[in-house]
Structure formats: structure tokens, C-alpha cells
Amino acid sequence: MVSSRERIKAFDKKLLKSGEYSVILSRLPAYIFELLLIVIATSGDKLSEMDVFIVMYAWGLTFYIAPYLNIWENRKNVSIYEVLKSLPVNQWDIFKVRVEYIAKLLLSRFLIMLGLQIPGFMMTGKILKENMINSLAAIGWAALVLTIYALPGISNYRSNKQIKWKAKQGGIMWKKM
Amino acid sequence: MLEFRNVTKKQGSFCLNNISFQLEEGYLLGILGKNGAGKSTLLNCMLERKKKYQGEIFYQGKNIREEHQWFLGQCAYIADDNQFFRMKTGAENVDLLGGFYEEMDMDKFVQYMRDMDLSWRKNVGAMSRGEFIRFQLAFGRAHNAKIYLLDEATAGMDPVFRRDFYNILREILAQEAMVIMTTHIQSDINRNMDYICRLEQGKISFYGENFGGEEDGEFQGKD
Numbered sequence: 305m306v307s308s309r310e311r312i313k314a315f316d317k318k319l320l321k322s323g324e325y326s327v328i329l330s331r332l333p334a335y336i337f338e339l340l341l342i343v344i345a346t347s348g349d350k351l352s353e354m355d356v357f358i359v360m361y362a363w364g365l366t367f368y369i370a371p372y373l374n375i376w377e378n379r380k381n382v383s384i385y386e387v388l389k390s391l392p393v394n395q396w397d398i399f400k401v402r403v404e405y406i407a408k409l410l411l412s413r414f415l416i417m418l419g420l421q422i423p424g425f426m427m428t429g430k431i432l433k434e435n436m437i438n439s440l441a442a443i444g445w446a447a448l449v450l451t452i453y454a455l456p457g458i459s460n461y462r463s464n465k466q467i468k469w470k471a472k473q474g475g476i477m478w479k480k481m
Numbered sequence: 482m483l484e485f486r487n488v489t490k491k492q493g494s495f496c497l498n499n500i501s502f503q504l505e506e507g508y509l510l511g512i513l514g515k516n517g518a519g520k521s522t523l524l525n526c527m528l529e530r531k532k533k534y535q536g537e538i539f540y541q542g543k544n545i546r547e548e549h550q551w552f553l554g555q556c557a558y559i560a561d562d563n564q565f566f567r568m569k570t571g572a573e574n575v576d577l578l579g580g581f582y583e584e585m586d587m588d589k590f591v592q593y594m595r596d597m598d599l600s601w602r603k604n605v606g607a608m609s610r611g612e613f614i615r616f617q618l619a620f621g622r623a624h625n626a627k628i629y630l631l632d633e634a635t636a637g638m639d640p641v642f643r644r645d646f647y648n649i650l651r652e653i654l655a656q657e658a659m660v661i662m663t664t665h666i667q668s669d670i671n672r673n674m675d676y677i678c679r680l681e682q683g684k685i686s687f688y689g690e691n692f693g694g695e696e697d698g699e700f701q702g703k704d
Binding site for chain 2: 308311315318375382386387391395
């Protein structure tokens with residue numbers, strides 16, 4: 305018997321595949337922030353001196369996780385939680401699967417950052433240990449921001465708020481979601 | 482069998498009060514009442530995840546508070562505001578969402594859509610209201626739903642649509658399923674409902690078998 309979490313993962317895979325082009329576009333800010341972080345990590349600078357950038361990096365990663373939470377349809381941002389609400393799937397299972405994606409994403413980014421800092425450290429002679437702790441702090445921040453962002457209530461609220469805002473701006477007829 | 486046992490639900494100043502009834506498979510129950518009488522709230526009691534109601538609802542002897550995910554797998558909720566991926570076709574929706582159901586069958590879905598003269602290649606967002614309602618029926622039938630919850634599905638529809646629609650419901654009922662629907666249309670109630678549940682200010686004022694009646698008059702019921 306297929307578990308609920310496996311069903312959610314299969315659904316995510318299909319969903320992302322069905323909107324491949326728009327997923328890449330919506331993740332563009334995340335890729336830009338990651339590129340910037342790679343440049344900084346390679347330069348061997350202390351990440352602790354870049355608090356604002358770390359928070360921005362965490363925010364940038366929300367674009368990476370966004371295609372799992374919302375879908376852009378008919379000029380409306382529709383929450384995936386809303387689409388799945390009357391289906392036989394537990395919303396906390398959906399959240400847990402999202403957290404699993406976040407954990408995997410951040411672990412891989414931590415390893416990449418660490419790998420990039422070694423040549424930077426060798427070139428500049430700065431302390432590797434300190435940069436490792438700073439990298440972990442960055443990952444911790446990102447994990448916190450992304451986990452809060454992926455919560456069902458927050459995601460739904462954000463989605464509905466955007467619909468109402470767009471209705472005001474463009475005169476789009478707002479319909480109860 | 483579906484059984485409501487003393488279900489009470491408060492929603493702001495409104496209160497759905499002490500609702501109790503039973504419904505067997507193969508029957509169509511019409512829920513009647515004025516706007517704000519509690520018709521949609523009654524349906525939502527079964528669907529909502531937070532289960533903020535007092536009393537109990539049983540389906541096939543299981544308390545749906547404890548077996549809610551399983552219960553949702555048996556349900557087909559059909560309403561105007563039901564969420565699907567509107568920029569995707571009917572078949573794409575079945576492909577995406579069908580994985581959550583044990584018995585979803587794409588071939589059956591395509592067949593049901595063809596039977597209703599609907600294209601499974603059409604985007605859900607491009608469907609008319611009637612097409613969207615029928616698409617949802619095909620979706621429910623494709624995963625072999627046993628409880629159909631219809632919220633004002635026939636409101637604003639012409640008599641031809643409603644005749645065809647009730648013919649489909651009769652086919653569904655013949656497959657050991659049950660249908661609960663809210664409606665305002667008196668002629669539909671008289672002709673098509675097996676049982677009637679009339680709600681007034683959150684309370685059941687009548688529950689019983691439907692014996693038909695005048696087209697424009699009150700339904701003829703018997704407790």
C-alpha cells in the first residue's frame with residue numbers, strides 16, 4: 305500500500321513536471337541569490353558580517369519552495385493546500401513533505417558552500433572553522449524562514465491575501481476560494 | 482449507511498443545532514432551506530478537517546472524526562467553488578489528483594466524460610458552469626465515490642440540463658452510492674428526491690420520505 309507521503313511526493317513530481325517552464329521562471333530569484341552566495345563563499349569573506357544578505361538569501365529560497373505551495377493560474381495565486389483540501393490527504397503530511405524538501409535543499413547547499421570555502425580559505429588564509437559556523441547559521445536562518453513559509457495556514461493566508469489585493473488593483477472578480 | 486448523531490456546530494452567531502438523521506446507500510437526500518439555514522454548513526461538517534463540531538457522524542459504522550482521510554476518499558464534493566487546476570485539462574487534473582484515491586481510473590473518467598458529451602482535453606477553467614459540474618461528477622465516478630455531496634449544483638441551470646443531471650444521479654445511485662444535495666428548486670425536490678431534510682435556522686424542521694407534490698407548492702412529505 306502506498307503511503308500518504310509517497311502519494312504527495314508523486315503529486316509534486318507531476319505538478320512540477322507539468323509546469324516545467326513556469327517553475328524555472330518562478331525560481332529565478334532563488335537561483336540569483338544562490339549565485340551571489342557562491343561568489344561570497346568562494347571569496348572567503350565572513351558570512352557573519354552579512355546578516356542582511358543571509359536573511360535575503362533565506363527569503364530568496366522561498367521562491368525555490370514556492371512551486372510546491374502555490375500555483376499561478378488565471379492571474380491568481382492558488383494555494384496547493386486549497387486545491388487538496390477536499391481530497392483524502394492529510395495537510396500535515398503535505399507540510400512534512402515540504403519540510404523534507406527544505407531539509408534536503410539546505411543540506412545540499414551547506415555542503416556546496418563548505419566545498420567552495422575550502423579553496424577560498426586556502427587563497428585568503430582566513431579561518432575555515434569560523435566560516436563553517438557562519439554557514440550553519442545561514443542554513444539555520446533559511447530553515448526557519450522556509451519552514452514558517454511552508455505552514456498551511458501561512459501559505460493559504462498569503463494566497464488569499466494576494467487574490468484580494470489583485471482584485472482591488474485590477475478589478476479582477478474575486479471569487480471565494 | 483451515513484448517520485448524523487446530535488451534530489451541533491457553531492459558526493459565529495449561527496448554530497447548526499442537534500442534527501440527527503440516517504441515510505442508506507441508493508437514496509438521494511435533498512437538503513432544503515432558506516439562505517443561511519445551515520445547508521452548506523451541514524455538508525462542511527463532513528468535509529472539514531478541523532472537525533469543530535459536537536456530536537458524531539458515522540459512515541459504514543466508522544466515526545469519520547477518527548477516519549476522516551478514509552472518509553474523504555469515499556466522497557465526491559461537487560460545488561461551484563470547488564478547487565481544481567483550472568489551467569489544466571480534465572484529464573490532467575485526474576492524472577495529478579487521482580493519485581490520492583485508491584481506485585481512480587483514467588479510462589473510466591474519459592468514458593464518463595464522453596457519455597456526457599464533454600471533452601477531457603478542455604481546460605477546466607474554460608468549462609461552463611454546467612460542464613464544470615458534470616466534470617466533477619465524472620471525477621467522482623472515476624474514483625468510485627460512494628457519497629456525493631452536491632452544494633447547489635443545479636442552481637441557475639435550465640430544465641434540460643437538470644433532467645440529464647438527475648438521470649446521471651440515478652445511475653450513480655444504482656451503483657450503491659448515496660447523494661446528498663442542497664437545492665432551492667421546488668420541482669426538482671418533488672420529482673427527484675427520495676428523502677427530504679428541511680432546515681430552518683440551523684434546526685431540522687422536517688425529515689422524511691418524499692412523496693412528490695405540486696410543482697409550485699410545498700412538497701408532500703411524511704415523517
